[in-house]
Amino acid sequence: DSAQQASIGSQTCPFGGAGAEKAAQDGCPVTDPAAMARAFDAFEGPYQLDPAEALRWSRDQLPVFYSPKLGYWVVSRYDDIKAVFRDGILFSPRNVLEKVTPATPEAMEVLKSYGYAMNRTMVNEDEPAHMERRRALMDHFIPANLEHHQEMVRRLTREKMDAFIDQGRVDLVEAMLYEVPLNVALHFLGVPEDEIAVLRTFSVAHSVNTWGKPTDDQQIAVAHDVGRFWEYAGKIIEKMKAEPEGTGWMHETIRKNAEMPDVVTDSYVHSMMMAIIVAAHETTSLASVNMFKTLLSNREAWDDICADPSLIPNAVEECLRYAGSIVAWRRQTTAPTTLNGVDLPEGAKLLIVQASGNQDERHFEDGDKFDIYRDNAVDHLTFGYGSHQCMGKNIGRMEMRIFLEEFTRRLPHLRLAEQAFTYLPNTSFRGPDHLWVEWDPALNPEREHLQLAHDNLYFPVGAPSRRDIARKVRVADVRQEADGIVGLTLEDAKGRPLPRWSAGAHVELVAGGYDRKYSLCGQADAPGYDLAILREDEGRGGSRYICDHLREGMELRLRGPSNLFRLDEEAPAYVLIAGGIGVTPILAMADRLKALGKPYAIHYCGRARATMALLGRLQADHSDHLSLHIKDEGARADLPAIVAALPEGGQIYCCGPERMITALEDLTADRPEGTLHFEHFSAHDTGLDPDKEQAFDVELKDSGLTLTVAADQTLLDAMQAAGIDVASDCCEGLCGSCEVDVLSGEIDHRDMVLTRAERAENRRMMACCSRAKNGGRIKLA
Numbered sequence: 001d002s003a004q005q006a007s008i009g010s011q012t013c014p015f016g017g018a019g020a021e022k023a024a025q026d027g028c029p030v031t032d033p034a035a036m037a038r039a040f041d042a043f044e045g046p047y048q049l050d051p052a053e054a055l056r057w058s059r060d061q062l063p064v065f066y067s068p069k070l071g072y073w074v075v076s077r078y079d080d081i082k083a084v085f086r087d088g089i090l091f092s093p094r095n096v097l098e099k100v101t102p103a104t105p106e107a108m109e110v111l112k113s114y115g116y117a118m119n120r121t122m123v124n125e126d127e128p129a130h131m132e133r134r135r136a137l138m139d140h141f142i143p144a145n146l147e148h149h150q151e152m153v154r155r156l157t158r159e160k161m162d163a164f165i166d167q168g169r170v171d172l173v174e175a176m177l178y179e180v181p182l183n184v185a186l187h188f189l190g191v192p193e194d195e196i197a198v199l200r201t202f203s204v205a206h207s208v209n210t211w212g213k214p215t216d217d218q219q220i221a222v223a224h225d226v227g228r229f230w231e232y233a234g235k236i237i238e239k240m241k242a243e244p245e246g247t248g249w250m251h252e253t254i255r256k257n258a259e260m261p262d263v264v265t266d267s268y269v270h271s272m273m274m275a276i277i278v279a280a281h282e283t284t285s286l287a288s289v290n291m292f293k294t295l296l297s298n299r300e301a302w303d304d305i306c307a308d309p310s311l312i313p314n315a316v317e318e319c320l321r322y323a324g325s326i327v328a329w330r331r332q333t334t335a336p337t338t339l340n341g342v343d344l345p346e347g348a349k350l351l352i353v354q355a356s357g358n359q360d361e362r363h364f365e366d367g368d369k370f371d372i373y374r375d376n377a378v379d380h381l382t383f384g385y386g387s388h389q390c391m392g393k394n395i396g397r398m399e400m401r402i403f404l405e406e407f408t409r410r411l412p413h414l415r416l417a418e419q420a421f422t423y424l425p426n427t428s429f430r431g432p433d434h435l436w437v438e439w440d441p442a443l444n445p446e447r448e449h450l451q452l453a454h455d456n457l458y459f460p461v462g463a464p465s466r467r468d469i470a471r472k473v474r475v476a477d478v479r480q481e482a483d484g485i486v487g488l489t490l491e492d493a494k495g496r497p498l499p500r501w502s503a504g505a506h507v508e509l510v511a512g513g514y515d516r517k518y519s520l521c522g523q524a525d526a527p528g529y530d531l532a533i534l535r536e537d538e539g540r541g542g543s544r545y546i547c548d549h550l551r552e553g554m555e556l557r558l559r560g561p562s563n564l565f566r567l568d569e570e571a572p573a574y575v576l577i578a579g580g581i582g583v584t585p586i587l588a589m590a591d592r593l594k595a596l597g598k599p600y601a602i603h604y605c606g607r608a609r610a611t612m613a614l615l616g617r618l619q620a621d622h623s624d625h626l627s628l629h630i631k632d633e634g635a636r637a638d639l640p641a642i643v644a645a646l647p648e649g650g651q652i653y654c655c656g657p658e659r660m661i662t663a664l665e666d667l668t669a670d671r672p673e674g675t676l677h678f679e680h681f682s683a684h685d686t687g688l689d690p691d692k693e694q695a696f697d698v699e700l701k702d703s704g705l706t707l708t709v710a711a712d713q714t715l716l717d718a719m720q721a722a723g724i725d726v727a728s729d730c731c732e733g734l735c736g737s738c739e740v741d742v743l744s745g746e747i748d749h750r751d752m753v754l755t756r757a758e759r760a761e762n763r764r765m766m767a768c769c770s771r772a773k774n775g776g777r778i779k780l781a
């Protein structure tokens with residue numbers, strides 16, 4: 001409705017700017033978070049325009065707040081949203097399909113006249129019923145069982161593209177992005193493909209009915225459509241029942257309903273028939289529209305993909321992170337609880353805003369920037385997380401990859417047309433109603449090279465492969481930083497700005513067949529990345545290659561930046577301890593603490609002055625805070641004294657050799673949790689010898705599965721094969737990105753991430769290297 005849509009366009013203070021800080025600079029009078037919370041409106045203004053930006057103030061100042069206009073608690077930080085998704089018992093999904101705007105009595109009457117009885121499906125079902133049902137109906141969604149659908153998706157995509165490729169201008173929504181996901185969904189479900197137009201009205205009505213704010217008059221019209229949709233879903237089920245051998249997921253559901261009616265109930269089948277069309281279709285259509293809009297507005301990213309289509313799977317993930325189609329989801333507390341320090345009563349309704357979590361700088365470096373090279377984009381929350389995580393995520397990904405692949409190959413010269421975008425106002429589903437694009441058909445590459453219309457790449461079903469995610473950089477400077485240590489400055493190969501990074505972040509250099517991680521140690525606002533690299537004579541060759549071969553002007557590839565050694569900026573005081581080349585993240589932390597005006601002390605230990613990198617910078621910028629402990633000069637660090645001098649609540653950050661970290665672990669054993677933070681740079685051999693290893697069983701509580709990890713397989717491999725996206729990075733127990741939560745069972749920890757105390761607690765493990773002790777059974781969250 002144009003009146004509602006028009007109101008989306010205004011972006012003014014108090015909650016439209018870049019948070020309270022910026023608002024204050026701009027002279028905005030309202031910087032009080034309580035006032036921002038009161039003003040929060042989920043249907044109008046900035047939230048509809050850009051939900052992540054509209055909640056920046058909340059992420060920074062009040063990450064859990066009550067919105068009186070909506071009647072919900074709004075949750076905006078990544079970790080909090082994930083924690084809510086993770087605990088499906090305390091945070092029940094029962095309100096997921098509840099109407100955000102309650103129905104008027106007249107609308108209820110209309111719905112009743114159709115026998116409307118929408119009830120629990122999958123996404124809003126509580127445990128234990130949900131997992132039993134999900135397990136019974138999971139098979140069709142396993143990655144290996146989805147592969148054969150790629151051909152169908154490609155065929156449907158090409159049919160549409162062939163029809164408009166010579167036109168030069170289309171609305172992509174009308175021309176294909178609405179219908180193809182709908183047809184794919186119908187094929188996957190095994191639902192007859194007729195009546196697409198009817199379904200279209202119905203599914204819009206279902207979205208408005210559930211997540212929108214219809215006026216009282218609109219409620220009546222919507223209720224009729226929803227009622228008819230309900231009847232229609234019932235008819236389809238009857239039609240499908242008459243075909244007992246039918247293929248597709250809904251046929252399977254109908255068969256399971258006959259086999260196990262207590263698990264796959266009649267009410268479920270009817271409700272799901274209606275809900276799944278929206279779940280499978282609107283989500284993917286809108287995500288695809290958002291993807292094209294985002295990429296065509298970030299032309300460099302589009303051009304990079306045209307030049308290198310192996311970037312597609314990660315670009316899709318970054319689009320889902322940055323401009324996902326589900327921006328917020330819901331939960332309801334089943335008991336009083338506390339979330340990030342805020343007390344929530346029993347029955348509290350939560351709006352967990354994934355779009356905001358997806359741009360949280362506490363999880364994503366330079367989180368509000370679109371970056372197809374981001375190496376943890378796959379951590380986004382657009383598909384939800386935990387036991388209810390989207391079952392169809394790999395179908396959505398598959399479609400979006402194929403769309404992008406066909407378009408970047410056949411229409412690389414596509415551009416956005418001038419237009420004003422309109423959106424259907426609602427809390428959760430987001431994507432423009434239309435997307436006009438233009439191109440010059442005379443320049444279609446397939447007019448010259450016919451084969452181009454038929455070529456295609458293949459991407460295996462599942463999360464993107466990390467191997468393909470790397471940006472090109474150029475060596476801008478090579479210098480001798482100290483004896484045996486080379487300093488490098490890297491810049492983007494095309495002279496674009498590199499992403500911002502936070503203290504403790506690292507990058508991974510991909511050069512000469514090696515992948516090696518190095519902390520960033522330059523000034524945070526410098527245009528290039530500074531690294532200091534120790535040439536390790538005894539190492540595996542990566543550092544030797546880099547130190548001996550890299551020259552100014554050479555190009556190489558780089559992953560990251562990522563940060564797994566984050567500085568908690570809330571502590572009252574800090575001690576930073578560097579051993580040798582471990583000084584690199586420590587220098588970045590010192591710079592940050594100085595900028596924040598926090599008390600800090602730096603202890604830098606080395607063999608001889610000439611071997612100590614970055615000394616000049618430390619002495620120039622941090623001389624009052626710096627203590628040097630140089631072995632050749634007879635000064636060794638007195639670690640017990642350093643730890644003893646740490647004020648209460650203070651934190652220690654150490655990067656250095658293993659023995660230094662072990663000593664600090666001993667010295668801080670009786671200090672509160674979170675006192676010591678460290679990062680290692682060496683790993684033990686993590687290769688698996690199947691003769692020495694034992695297979696073991698893992699029960700996965702959040703996903704309700706039990707897997708067997710073979711003797712020659714890691715837990716990470718086994719989980720990824722089952723379609724569970726566990727983030728991973730180093731795959732050698734160094735980085736902490738593959739951490740999973742342990743509920744029970746004894747773990748043989750083989751990582752270099754967890755502290756001794758954390759191991760003893762038995763609550764976490766690294767899936768890439770650690771295993772069950774003696775082949776025992778373990779249970780994970």
Ligand code: HEM
Binds near residue numbers: 283284397
């Ligand atoms: C659940 C998003 C595509 C089927 C969900 C949830 C979200 C979501 C946010 C709730 C997750 C949670 O509570 O943790 C999306 C997005 C998609 C997409 C953004 C496309 C880009 C699909 C497709 C299908 C599908 C194509 C099916 C063919 C389902 C089902 C559930 C679900 C069955 C319920 C899972 C459960 O509760 O156990 N989806 N979805 N989705 N989705 Fe998707």
Ligand code: FES
Binds near residue numbers: 738
């Ligand atoms: Fe790095 Fe497992 S992937 S610790």
